[in-house]
Amino acid sequence: MRIPEIMRKIFVKYDVKRKWYRFSRSSLSKVGLVIALASVFLALAAPYVTPYPKHAGLVTNFKDKFEPPNLSYLFGTDELGRDVLTRTIFGFQYSLMMAAVVLALVVPLGVISGLIAGYYRGTWIDTLIMRVSDVFIAVPPLVLALSIAAVLTPSLFNAMMAVSLMWWPWYTRLTYNAASGLRNEYFVQASEVMGVSPLRIIFSEILPNCLGPILTKITLDVGWVILLGSALSYVGLGAQPPTPDLGTMVANGGNYMPDAWWISIFPAIAISIIILGFNLLGDGIRDIFVEEAR
Amino acid sequence: MGKLKVLNGVDFSVNKGEKVGIIGESGCGKTTTMKSILRILATNAVVEGGEIRFRGHEMLSLDKKKLNEVRRKNLTMIFQDPTSALNPVFKVASILGDVIKSSGNIDGGKVTKQLVREKSLDALKEVSLPDPERVLDSYPFQLSGGMRQRVCIAMSLATAKDLLIADEPTTNLDVTIQDQVLRLMKDLVNKKNLSIILISHALGAIRNTVDTVYVMYGGCMIEAAATGRLFSNPMHPYTQGLLKSVPKLTGAGFSEGIQGRIPDYIDPPTGCRFHPRCEYAFEICKKEKPRLLKANADNHRVACWLHNKR
Amino acid sequence: MRLSTYILKRTGYIVFSLIGLSILVFALARVLPGDPARMVAGPRASESVVEQIRKTLRFDRPMYEQYFYWVNDLLHGDLGYSLVTRRSITADVLEYLPTSLELIFLAAVFEVAGAFMLGVIAGRYSYKWPDNVVRVFSYVGISIPVFVMAIVLQLLFTWNIKIFPTQGMLSQGLERPPVVTGMVTLDSLIAGRIDVFGNVLWHMVLPAMALCLGGMLQDARIIRSGMVENKDKDYVSMATSQGLPERQVMFKYLLKPSLIPAVTVMGLDIAALMANAFLVEMVFNWPGFSKLGITLMLNKDLNGIVALVLVLGVIYAVANIVVDVIVAYLDPRIRLMERGE
Numbered sequence: 051m052r053i054p055e056i057m058r059k060i061f062v063k064y065d066v067k068r069k070w071y072r073f074s075r076s077s078l079s080k081v082g083l084v085i086a087l088a089s090v091f092l093a094l095a096a097p098y099v100t101p102y103p104k105h106a107g108l109v110t111n112f113k114d115k116f117e118p119p120n121l122s123y124l125f126g127t128d129e130l131g132r133d134v135l136t137r138t139i140f141g142f143q144y145s146l147m148m149a150a151v152v153l154a155l156v157v158p159l160g161v162i163s164g165l166i167a168g169y170y171r172g173t174w175i176d177t178l179i180m181r182v183s184d185v186f187i188a189v190p191p192l193v194l195a196l197s198i199a200a201v202l203t204p205s206l207f208n209a210m211m212a213v214s215l216m217w218w219p220w221y222t223r224l225t226y227n228a229a230s231g232l233r234n235e236y237f238v239q240a241s242e243v244m245g246v247s248p249l250r251i252i253f254s255e256i257l258p259n260c261l262g263p264i265l266t267k268i269t270l271d272v273g274w275v276i277l278l279g280s281a282l283s284y285v286g287l288g289a290q291p292p293t294p295d296l297g298t299m300v301a302n303g304g305n306y307m308p309d310a311w312w313i314s315i316f317p318a319i320a321i322s323i324i325i326l327g328f329n330l331l332g333d334g335i336r337d338i339f340v341e342e343a344r
Numbered sequence: 345m346g347k348l349k350v351l352n353g354v355d356f357s358v359n360k361g362e363k364v365g366i367i368g369e370s371g372c373g374k375t376t377t378m379k380s381i382l383r384i385l386a387t388n389a390v391v392e393g394g395e396i397r398f399r400g401h402e403m404l405s406l407d408k409k410k411l412n413e414v415r416r417k418n419l420t421m422i423f424q425d426p427t428s429a430l431n432p433v434f435k436v437a438s439i440l441g442d443v444i445k446s447s448g449n450i451d452g453g454k455v456t457k458q459l460v461r462e463k464s465l466d467a468l469k470e471v472s473l474p475d476p477e478r479v480l481d482s483y484p485f486q487l488s489g490g491m492r493q494r495v496c497i498a499m500s501l502a503t504a505k506d507l508l509i510a511d512e513p514t515t516n517l518d519v520t521i522q523d524q525v526l527r528l529m530k531d532l533v534n535k536k537n538l539s540i541i542l543i544s545h546a547l548g549a550i551r552n553t554v555d556t557v558y559v560m561y562g563g564c565m566i567e568a569a570a571t572g573r574l575f576s577n578p579m580h581p582y583t584q585g586l587l588k589s590v591p592k593l594t595g596a597g598f599s600e601g602i603q604g605r606i607p608d609y610i611d612p613p614t615g616c617r618f619h620p621r622c623e624y625a626f627e628i629c630k631k632e633k634p635r636l637l638k639a640n641a642d643n644h645r646v647a648c649w650l651h652n653k654r
Numbered sequence: 655m656r657l658s659t660y661i662l663k664r665t666g667y668i669v670f671s672l673i674g675l676s677i678l679v680f681a682l683a684r685v686l687p688g689d690p691a692r693m694v695a696g697p698r699a700s701e702s703v704v705e706q707i708r709k710t711l712r713f714d715r716p717m718y719e720q721y722f723y724w725v726n727d728l729l730h731g732d733l734g735y736s737l738v739t740r741r742s743i744t745a746d747v748l749e750y751l752p753t754s755l756e757l758i759f760l761a762a763v764f765e766v767a768g769a770f771m772l773g774v775i776a777g778r779y780s781y782k783w784p785d786n787v788v789r790v791f792s793y794v795g796i797s798i799p800v801f802v803m804a805i806v807l808q809l810l811f812t813w814n815i816k817i818f819p820t821q822g823m824l825s826q827g828l829e830r831p832p833v834v835t836g837m838v839t840l841d842s843l844i845a846g847r848i849d850v851f852g853n854v855l856w857h858m859v860l861p862a863m864a865l866c867l868g869g870m871l872q873d874a875r876i877i878r879s880g881m882v883e884n885k886d887k888d889y890v891s892m893a894t895s896q897g898l899p900e901r902q903v904m905f906k907y908l909l910k911p912s913l914i915p916a917v918t919v920m921g922l923d924i925a926a927l928m929a930n931a932f933l934v935e936m937v938f939n940w941p942g943f944s945k946l947g948i949t950l951m952l953n954k955d956l957n958g959i960v961a962l963v964l965v966l967g968v969i970y971a972v973a974n975i976v977v978d979v980i981v982a983y984l985d986p987r988i989r990l991m992e993r994g995e
Contacts, residue, residue: 078793185674190970192929196951197963277799281933284801287951300801304937307805308813315809318802326797384891408900415897428888433910433985442906443896483986499896 069338079334085327086272093142105132106140108292116310126312128303134312137294138320144295145324148210149275153268155214160221161264165252167222168229180226183219191216195278196285206289209282213275224267228260262339270332273325280321296321350376350609352563352617353394355636358507358539365542365550365571367586368560371606374543375424377560378509380404382421383411399506416447420500424512426492430484437480440464440499447503467502468495471528490521494528501532507539514549522546526553547590551575559583562607562617565636569644579639579646581622616649624650664978668971675967680721680960746946746958747965753823754935754942755969756837757865758927760858765866765873765927766920772870773877773916778904780882788874795871800930804864804937811860818860821939825853861938865930869923873916880912914985921977925970 061067073079097103101124105111111131119126125134167179186194198212232238233256241251282288283297291298296317303314350373358364366374379385381396381403396403401414423429431439441460444467461480468476471494484492493513500508510529514522530553533540544550550557550571557574559567559582567580578584585602604621607613613620619629628649638644639651646652776788798806812820819825823838830838831845839858842850884890885908893903935944943962950958 181670181674184671185678187671190925190929190966192926192932193963193966196929196932196947197959273797280799281801284933285936285948285951300805304805308809311809314805318799318805322794322798322802325799326793329793329797379891382895384895386886412897412899415895417897419895421892421895423888423892425888429892431889431893431907431911433914434907439893442893442898442902446896446898446902496892 072338073334076334076337078330079337082327082330082332082334085323086331089142089324089327090146092139093146096140096143100133100136100139102133102136103140105136106294116306118310119312125316126310128299128313129306129310134299134316137299138296138317140294141296141299141317141320142324144206144289144293145276145279145321146272148206148213148279149272151210152214152217152275152279153271156218157221157264157268160218161225161257161260163218164222164225165229165257165260168226168233169248169252169256171230171233179222183222186216186219187223192278192281195282196287204287204290206293206295209279209288212282212287213278217271217275221264221267224263225260228263229256232256232259262336266332266336266339269328269335273328273332276321276328277325349612350563351380352612353633354560354563355565356558356568358541360506360539361537362556363533363540363542363554365544365554365557366560367543367545367547367550367557369545369586369606372560373563374560375511378421378511378541378543381509382415382419384421416503418506419509420505420507421509422493422496422500422511422513425516426489426496427484427516429496430492432484435481435483436487436495437461437464440467440480440495440502443499444502463502467498470501470532471495471498473498489517490525493517493525497525497529497532501536501538504536505538507541508533509541509543511543512545513542514546515544522549529553547575547587559586562612563609564617564633564647566618566647567645568636570642573642573644577644579644579651580648581624581650582618616647660982661975661979664975668975672964672967672971676725676964677721747943747962750941750943750946751965752837753940754931754944756839757858757861757935757940757942758931761862761865761927761931762924764862765870765923768866768870769873769877769916769920772874774881774904774909776874776878777881777885777908777912780878780885785878788871788878792871792875795868798868800864800868801933801937803867804861804934807860807864808937819857823854823857823941824850825857857940861934861940864934864937865927869920869926873920873923876916876919877912880915881908884908884912910984914981917977917981917984921974921981924973924977928966928970928973 073083092099096106100106109130109132111127113131114123114127115129115131117123117127117131123133123135125138127133128137163179163183167176170176194216195212198215229252238251238255241255279288280295280297280300283295284301286298286301289295289298291302299317300314300321303310303312303317306313352373354373354377356364356366366377368374376385376389380391381398383403385391391404394404398414399418401410403411403414406414430436441464444460444463464480465476468479473479473491473494479487479491479495484495487495493516497513508529513529514525517525526549529540529542532538540554542550542554554571557569557571558565559574559580561582567574567578567583569577574583575587578587582602589601602621607617607620613630615628615630615632616622616625616634619625622629626649632649634647634649634652636645636647637652639646772788776785779785808820811817824830829850831841831847831850838854839851842848842854890903890908893907894900898907931942932944932947934940935942936948943966946958947962950962
């Protein structure tokens with residue numbers, strides 16, 4: 051059978067068994083993994099696992115509006131009679147999608163610029179890249195995101211762009227710190243002496259050794275991006291109604307507090323749990339790499 | 345993982361004015377024993393039994409207040425690594441000053457900053473530190489290793505004490521400094537009429553400094569005798585092996601080591617902990633731990649079934 | 655190097671970053687579609703009026719010239735002319751920013767004090783129940799978004815258990831004291847109105863708590879880790895072996911080195927406080943820069959947004975410098991070793 055062969059090779063090459071041991075030593079990390087996987091599953095399977103999939107869109111159901119949580123509507127209904135549970139689960143879709151898109155844009159850009167700056171440390175390339183990224187770090191993140199989003203038309207897409215634009219320098223900085231430390235190691239100098247091209251050195255020697263902090267940050271960032279995204283939506287600059295974005299739902303529900311508290315509270319709890327899950331997961335991933343550093 | 349059963353019945357004593365040395369290889373429990381006396385073991389360490397008496401006090405059951413009093417007035421310890429023993433974010437003046445202030449007995453008068461500073465400078469001068477003013481106002485990382493150790497010694501002896509415990513005080517220093525520091529310590533001990541427990545795995549240092557020597561292995565004392573006697577007539581197989589493994593300048597080829605390794609403290613050997621490595625081991629060595637008993641006249645004690653009478 | 659040199663270096667570095675930020679923000683605002691002069695004049699103004707506005711506000715000049723004039727104005731304290739509120743942005747900022755600052759300040763005080771207490775207790779009783787409680791709560795605290803925290807606190811303590819007022823800054827019937835600093839707490843003290851002072855504080859407590867809780871728990875955890883890590887270090891054993899009193903050992907010798915990583919994080923937290931204040935103010939209807947910001951954003955007042963971002967950037971930078979200085983004071987190795995390393 052071909053597949054187990056490939057699996058075994060991967061296990062050996064990437065030392066999966068040991069990494070899993072280190073990861074699973076903390077039960078909190080395992081909890082995080084479960085939550086993260088559950089969130090992804092819900093996001094992907096939303097149309098199939100929710101009781102009222104149509105409520106995620108433009109639907110009105112006035113006869114059932116403002117129902118408190120009961121047996122047919124587990125999380126209650128909102129002002130248009132839509133099932134809050136369904137919309138919350140669809141909300142997972144938007145949150146995770148945002149995280150995926152943002153990170154897909156930001157990580158390559160940030161990491162590559164950080165690697166280049168780190169390798170050419172001390173030259174004008176380094177100064178240029180780092181000064182540019184410093185500019186973005188000079189302002190509190192939320193403020194910058196808000197302002198960028200503000201000058202654009204409010205929409206989910208624009209919110210993603212805004213977050214991406216201000217997020218990449220953090221990866222640059224992280225990678226820069228890791229890469230510039232490695233840059234003067236003997237194994238790098240040995241390759242240089244042998245005439246290996248800088249490009250190859252960067253990608254096959256320096257990058258693999260930086261992976262630890264980068265992977266940890268990516269995991270933790272899923273949580274942060276979702277946090278930032280929901281904050282933007284809450285303010286009104288992200289996804290617009292009727293899109294079931296978690297932040298938007300919380301904002302909308304604020305109008306009906308405290309009586310119809312369930313409209314805000316359930317999406318709010320959902321956001322918190324997703325973020326908690328990825329935070330714990332991120333800690334676990336950090337544990338995998340910490341021991342290697344010794 | 346498991347519990348490390350490090351100490352296995354440690355028997356020893358120090359008389360007033362006596363200089364005692366403890367030799368043994370790394371990991372045999374010397375530091376742990378000393379830390380038990382002052383009760384500064386790590387937070388997850390436990391003393392399971394036995395007693396430690398100091399001048400009539402039973403150290404292990406002393407209450408906090410009395411314990412601190414004993415630490416201030418009677419006992420003091422010098423650590424192996426002077427760099428980690430000095431708090432990196434405080435100036436020497438601050439650390440030294442606190443010790444002097446807390447002992448409270450500055451010639452009966454009021455404790456003023458001026459007085460504390462004077463006493464600090466005196467303490468530094470006593471350890472032959474050049475430019476004591478500058479040292480006082482520096483941070484530990486600005487001083488060299490030898491200077492840091494001298495500062496530690498100054499701190500220990502700044503106020504009157506009865507017993508000085510020196511845990512491998514020169515091991516982390518440059519070879520050229522080691523001798524100086526050792527000699528300094530010996531002078532001070534003599535001058536102030538202190539008792540001293542000197543721990544080292546440098547046999548030469550022990551030989552020159554102390555009157556009585558204990559040999560420690562695997563968490564217990566296995567031999568004890570007057571210095572001269574121990575070196576000329578070692579009785580325990582371990583001690584014999586130890587002395588044989590010191591290379592001699594008078595050319596006798598390579599020295600031999602002792603075969604085997606130090607015991608695993610999670611699952612230590614039964615009976616005498618040395619038996620797996622001992623060329624003379626017999627049945628009883630595996631079953632029962634020998635006690636530290638006199639082998640012949642003259643206060644030479646050994647914990648070995650070769651010599652213990654049954 | 656001396657502390658003062660260190661401060662100068664850091665300041666220079668931050669000024670440099672701010673210059674870059676101003677260019678970025680400026681470019682962003684100008685690059686977007688739409689005619690700024692028209693936006694100022696309004697849709698019904700005639701062409702000549704628009705033309706006049708364009709000349710006065712210099713929209714017809716090349717970009718770099720605009721930038722130059724803009725910076726010049728800035729340095730004279732003129733933040734520009736808001737396209738929406740139709741008055742000087744400086745006046746807007748001065749009206750709304752101080753109230754935000756006092757909220758942030760109170761939150762910062764809560765956060766530092768709280769983190770300290772919780773962290774030291776958790777460190778002292780490490781691995782026992784106070785420690786475990788703090789650790790678990792810290793995970794939860796980081797994960798809950800600020801506005802969620804605010805909403806939950808509001809629900810619990812203003813609706814369910816009516817301890818604190820739901821919204822706003824002052825109860826009905828009370829008026830703001832005459833403006834001296836712009837901060838209502840200080841102004842009311844200056845004006846001698848203790849009742850107003852008390853009332854404002856009562857309104858401030860809950861929003862400040864919402865702001866700082868997450869950060870407080872996170873900082874507490876870092877202080878706790880530092881203490882636990884350093885507890886078994888030699889210099890602590892040394893101090894104990896000298897017979898120094900336990901309290902002195904803990905609060906002087908153990909705490910100082912343990913604080914260093916915590917203070918660094920607290921610096922980042924101040925940035926978070928500023929940004930999060932925005933959201934909390936919205937929930938509690940606190941009249942701070944969030945009110946200003948939202949108006950600007952929803953109306954696309956580019957001038958206003960640019961100016962506001964820059965002001966916040968400056969405050970953030972100053973806060974960062976203060977934190978850097980505190981860290982350098984705590985850990986002499988940082989300032990003394992920068993030369994050779």
